[in-house]
Amino acid sequence: MEFKISRESIQQFEDLIAEKNEKELLEILKDIHFADIAEIMNELSEEGAIYIFNILDSEVTAEILLELDENVRENILKNLSSKEIAEELDELNTDDAVDIISELPQERKGEVISELEDLEHAKDIVDLMRYNENTAGGLMGTELVSVNENWTVLTCVKEMRKQAEHVSRVHSIYVVDDNQRLKGRLSLKDLLTTSTTTHISDVYIRNVDYVRVDTKDVEVARIMQKYDLEAIPVVDEMGRLLGRITIDDIVDVIKDEADKDYQLAAGISQDVEANDSILTLTRARIPWLILAMIGGFVAVNVTRSFEGAMEKFRILFFFTPLIAAMAGNVGVQSSAIIVQGLANNTISGSIWKRLLKEVTLSLFNGFILSIILLLGSHFLLQVDYMIGITVAIALVSVIVIASLIGTFIPIFLNKYGIDPALATGPFITTSNDIFGILIYFSIAKIILGF
Incomplete structure (x- = not known):
């Protein structure tokens, strides 16, 4: 049965730790899975987590180490001697032991390895440390x-x-x-x-x-x-x-890959966590925010190039956010499907067939949305039919182009070894915003003649 952590249970542990009631703590913890104990320790203060760790047997604490949040594990390892860390590693499989050692400062790695009692185990760990952590060699264990x-x-x-x-x-x-x-x-x-x-x-x-x-x-x-x-x-x-x-x-x-792709899709360029420092989080977020701002400046200049429309058809500018939003949303939808297919290796067949399918789908969706827009703009906003038709045609065009961009960019990035998840973030949204506004006003200029 899964152990449920509550504010009351954490408070109970904090009280028992403050009282240094080791006997009752061990009685409670003996029936709790090591993963749940790790979750409890993640919620405790640094001193509380270290106290819990110190009263448990190494067979349990070795497994707990693997489940702890990175910052909690780092604090615990700092308070252990090289010999004590080695005793924990002796209880772990080689691949898990390597994961722990890789987080230690360089000067401590050799000290810990030299303290390992099982020389064969130590040799296997040293051998595994030579492999890149993102390869099969970095993942494997030698126990078989x-x-x-x-x-x-x-x-x-x-x-x-x-x-x-x-x-x-x-x-x-x-x-x-x-x-x-x-x-x-x-x-x-x-x-x-x-x-x-x-x-x-x-x-x-x-x-x-x-x-x-x-x-x-x-x-x-x-x-x-x-x-x-x-x-x-x-x-x-x-x-x-x-x-x-x-x-x-x-x-x-x-x-880890899902977390990385999710962060890329959100415009975060580094692997970060909520508990990281403000400087680290800023470095991860600012590159794509700068890109979005540059894209915004480009969009402003595109809009300025159609200043003549402001004098004759001011109503067109009220539809600009709608066009930009639809372009961004359609692009993200298309790219998300392609990125998922690339990740699962289910994208097959000719790219041209894939693009043709997206064009057909976007035309169908665009037609439905343009009808809704046409009726809504006339009956709710009392917009002239000619203006409504212009915006509706532009909307269909924008949806088609956005879906093509959303389909092509991930495939292109994947072909050249760049993570296609990049295409579901600010990159695709910003580019589609710019293209959407450009297409919108270009079509309006052709139809309305300003």
């Missing part, structure tokens, strides 16, 4: 169960028992040759129902999904999502088995 294709089933079971002592969860049994090259996977059912004298080479499954050590993390996530995998093996350039990536690591990748 592998068997040699030349072993008999009996030998295989004995070796698996030894290996399983160091693996918290066995997702798959991987089969390798004498050079540690990945050959396939072994079904637990086949292992249990086959004679003990049978060789593994006679029963293992040769079809196995895998990724190379330099595969990008988002590509690993796409593969695991597509094939519904709980874990996937990682191999080097020679096909040798190095480790495995589990679904919990991929969930983190998907979440």
Whole structure:
């Protein structure tokens, strides 16, 4: 059952910490999942979080460290000695241990690694630290169960028992040759129902999904999502088995990528959090705000170039916000669909067919909206029919152009290796505002002749 945090429960913890009532705190915490304990610690003061951490066993605190907010984890690690941090890392899988070490100051990393008691564990951690964190190598853990294709089933079971002592969860049994090259996977059912004298080479499954050590993390996530995998093996350039990536690591990748895309769509150029400093948040937001302001100046100049319309058809200017808003909204809608398709790898076929589909859709939507605009402007605003028709035609044109821009820009950015999520933010909105106003007044000038 999920633990629910309330203001009352946090107050209870704060009171018990103030009283230093360790016994009652441990009694309450013993039945709470480590992820919920981390959530409680995130809500406590720095001193309170450290007190909770210090009274718990390292088996629990090691898991808690992974779930804490970054700033809370940083404060706790600052208050631990290198030996104490090493004791926490000894309880973690190699991939999780690397995540913790990577957040330490450079001078402390070596100190912590030298304090690790399990030398094999320390070697694996050092090896993993060489890989880029955004690749399969940076995501993988070395804890897995592998068997040699030349072993008999009996030998295989004995070796698996030894290996399983160091693996918290066995997702798959991987089969390798004498050079540690990945050959396939072994079904637990086949292992249990086959004679003990049978060789593994006679029963293992040769079809196995895998990724190379330099595969990008988002590509690993796409593969695991597509094939519904709980874990996937990682191999080097020679096909040798190095480790495995589990679904919990991929969930983190998907979440981080979604957060990044959401921030890009909102016009935030860096990965930031609400608790970051004002200076950090300003650096993340100001580039796109400056772009939006420049776009605003361009839009003002476009409007000024049609000054003649102010003298003869002042009513046109009252429709300018409507045209600009529709251009921006349609562009964002179109780009959002394309960006989602690119992220899920579901965009296929010719770009021209995609653009033709968007034109057809936008014409249909534009026709409906223009009818509503025409009727509304005449009966509610008492606008002359000729003005209404002009604005309606301009609206259809703007919607078509905005949808084409919203479709083409993400595909273009993706082709040249730029995150297409950029196209759903201020960039697409500002550009469509400018094009929308330009098209609106150009069509009005042609029809009304000012």
